[in-house]
Amino acid sequence: xRQLSHFLIITVLMFSSCGKKDExxxxxxFPVVEIPQKNITGYQRFPxxxxxxxxxxxxxxxxxxxxxxxxxxGQVVKAGDRLFKLETRSLQGEVESSYAQIQSQKxxxxxxxxxxxxxxxLVEKGIISDINLKTAMANFAEAQSNLATAYNDYxxxxxxxxxxxxxxxxxxxxxxxxxxxxxxxxKDIDKPLTMVSKIDSLYVYFNMSxxxxxxxxxxxxxxxxxxxxxxxPAISLELPDNSIYSEKGTIQTxxxxxxPNTGTATFRAIVSNPGRILNSGNSATVRIPxxxxxxxxxxxxxxxxxxxxxxxxxxxxxxxxKKTLIKSNREIDNVLIVEEGLQQKExxxxxxxxxxKEDIKIKxxxxxxxxxxxxxxxVF
Numbered sequence: 001x002r003q004l005s006h007f008l009i010i011t012v013l014m015f016s017s018c019g020k021k022d023e024x025x026x027x028x029x030f031p032v033v034e035i036p037q038k039n040i041t042g043y044q045r046f047p048x049x050x051x052x053x054x055x056x057x058x059x060x061x062x063x064x065x066x067x068x069x070x071x072x073x074g075q076v077v078k079a080g081d082r083l084f085k086l087e088t089r090s091l092q093g094e095v096e097s098s099y100a101q102i103q104s105q106k107x108x109x110x111x112x113x114x115x116x117x118x119x120x121x122l123v124e125k126g127i128i129s130d131i132n133l134k135t136a137m138a139n140f141a142e143a144q145s146n147l148a149t150a151y152n153d154y155x156x157x158x159x160x161x162x163x164x165x166x167x168x169x170x171x172x173x174x175x176x177x178x179x180x181x182x183x184x185x186x187k188d189i190d191k192p193l194t195m196v197s198k199i200d201s202l203y204v205y206f207n208m209s210x211x212x213x214x215x216x217x218x219x220x221x222x223x224x225x226x227x228x229x230x231x232x233p234a235i236s237l238e239l240p241d242n243s244i245y246s247e248k249g250t251i252q253t254x255x256x257x258x259x260p261n262t263g264t265a266t267f268r269a270i271v272s273n274p275g276r277i278l279n280s281g282n283s284a285t286v287r288i289p290x291x292x293x294x295x296x297x298x299x300x301x302x303x304x305x306x307x308x309x310x311x312x313x314x315x316x317x318x319x320x321x322k323k324t325l326i327k328s329n330r331e332i333d334n335v336l337i338v339e340e341g342l343q344q345k346e347x348x349x350x351x352x353x354x355x356x357k358e359d360i361k362i363k364x365x366x367x368x369x370x371x372x373x374x375x376x377x378x379v380f
Contacts, residue, residue, distance in 0.1 A: 030349045030356065032315055032364040033372055037296050037344040042332035043287040045238070048206035052197030052280040053270070056170050059193060061163040063186035064088055066179055066193075074279075075174045077196060080167055083174070084193055086185070088164040098154035105147035112140035172196040173279065197280035202273050204237065204249055206286045207264035225256055235269055238285040245284070247272045296338040298326070299372050302350040303336060310336075313356055315347040315364055323358040335373060 064086030071083050115136045123133045175195035179185060185193065208216065222228035229251055237245040249271035258265055269286065271278075278284075303326070304311050314324040326341030342348070347364065349356060350372060356362070 027361060027363040029363040029365050031351045031367045032347045033299065033302065033350050033367045033369050035296060035298055035338075035342050035344055035346045035348060036369050037294055039291065039293050040295060040297060040332055040335065040337070042290045042292065042330065043236075044212065044290060046206040046208060046286045046288070048204050048237070048284050048286045050278055050280065050282040050284060051203045051205065052172065052199045053201050053203055054170050054172065054198035055280055056168070056172070056196045057192035058083060058166060058168060058196060059187060059189065060084070060086060060166050060185050061187055062086065062088070062160055063184070064164065066181055066183045066185055067164075069177065069181060071174050071177075071194075073174055073176055073194075076172075076276075077168050077174060078171050079169055082165045082167050083196075084166040086164045086166070088161055094157045094160075098150065098157045102147070102150045102154055105143065105150045108143040109140070109147050112136065112143040116140050166193060168196045170196055170198055172198040173276065175280065195280070199273050199276055199279060202271055202278055202280070204235075204269040204271055204284065204286060205266060206269075207259075207262065207266050208254075210258050210263050210265070213258070213265045225254070229254065233289050235271075236287045236289075237271065238287055240283060244287075245271070245278070247274070249286075292330075292332075292337060296342055296344060297335050297369070298328075298338050298342060298348060299350055299369070300331065300334040300336055301372075302348045302353075303328075304353050312342065313349040313353060313358070314342070315349065315362070318361065319364055320361050321349065321356060321358055333373075 066084060067087040068085035069083075070085070071077060071081075077083070116133070119128065119133045119136050122128045123130045173196065175197060177194045178191050179193060216232075217225075217228060220228040221231045232251045234248040234250060236248055239245055249269040251267055251269045254267045255265055298312060302312050304313075310326050310328060312324050312326055314322045316322050324341055326336075327339045328336040329339065330337040349362070350367060
């Protein structure tokens with residue numbers, strides 16, 4: 001009997017041991033990350049358009065056919081450089097006629113002067129009345145006036161002829177050229193011949209909603225609007241290919257008034273453009289940094305949403321799962337800033353959220369928060 005009892009005890013222990021091994025084998029493994037508390041930088045993004053700090057429309061001052069185009073689109077030019085030439089042969093006749101008029105008026109002046117010189121001694125001798133001298137002097141003055149008018153007319157026609165060369169008033173880069181040789185153009189054309197833009201530095205214009213504008217006023221240091229603008233952080237530009245432009249920008253001014261039609265306030269920033277990579281007319285996205293210090297973070301992939309509420313599966317004592325409500329109103333590159341519901345060093349499941357159940361026991365597989373964050377491609 002004693003041997004039989006020993007056998008039964010051993011058998012029970014063996015089955016008990018096997019049961020524990022089977023129980024361990026049944027525990028499902030889930031990746032788990034420990035919640036950190038750290039600093040993080042997020043960005044507010046605003047669509048923007050870019051303009052040269054100086055954008056000058058180039059227009060002809062006279063009508064004429066476009067005879068020569070001396071520049072190409074994108075070419076760098078200096079103030080005074082010739083850009084276009086208009087055909088002005090029709091003006092040559094006016095120039096010659098004006099010059100002939102000068103010569104004619106010169107002859108009239110000479111004739112009137114001779115008449116005055118001839119009459120003056122006759123009047124002094126009392127041979128003729130002084131009224132004749134006064135008449136001659138009036139004719140002389142009129143001839144001189146007519147000569148001055150002829151000179152002015154000539155200079156005006158010559159200046160008009162010189163307008164055949166269309167030049168740039170500023171240093172810059174030539175924009176698009178919508179016209180081709182042989183096109184009749186003039187000062188009343190709809191589109192300018194081109195635009196010359198100064199792009200060593202560029203203006204960046206963007207609009208901020210009324211809500212964001214007052215958030216800017218509230219969160220930025222300074223007693224006045226100008227002081228707040230001065231204390232505003234440097235901005236960066238996200239280009240259409242999602243790359244970040246190398247140069248930082250500075251906000252210079254804002255309208256400070258909300259446009260009743262759009263509900264936005266307009267800001268202007270300036271950014272250096274040393275390599276002339278950007279040009280007037282480009283688009284970009286302004287990124288304004290927001291720094292958060294010592295905040296609790298959780299990967300977005302660890303969060304599920306039900307009826308507009310956010311939940312995580314927290315691993316509590318004994319590696320048991322507890323479904324936990326959290327609050328967050330800020331997401332930065334697929335990482336949520338947690339306001340309530342989680343604390344530093346607590347653990348959450350980051351995969352299998354659709355299959356996991358509350359109150360079950362799991363086998364945690366620790367993952368690094370930083371490695372998880374780097375593996376997530378930010379959504380733009």
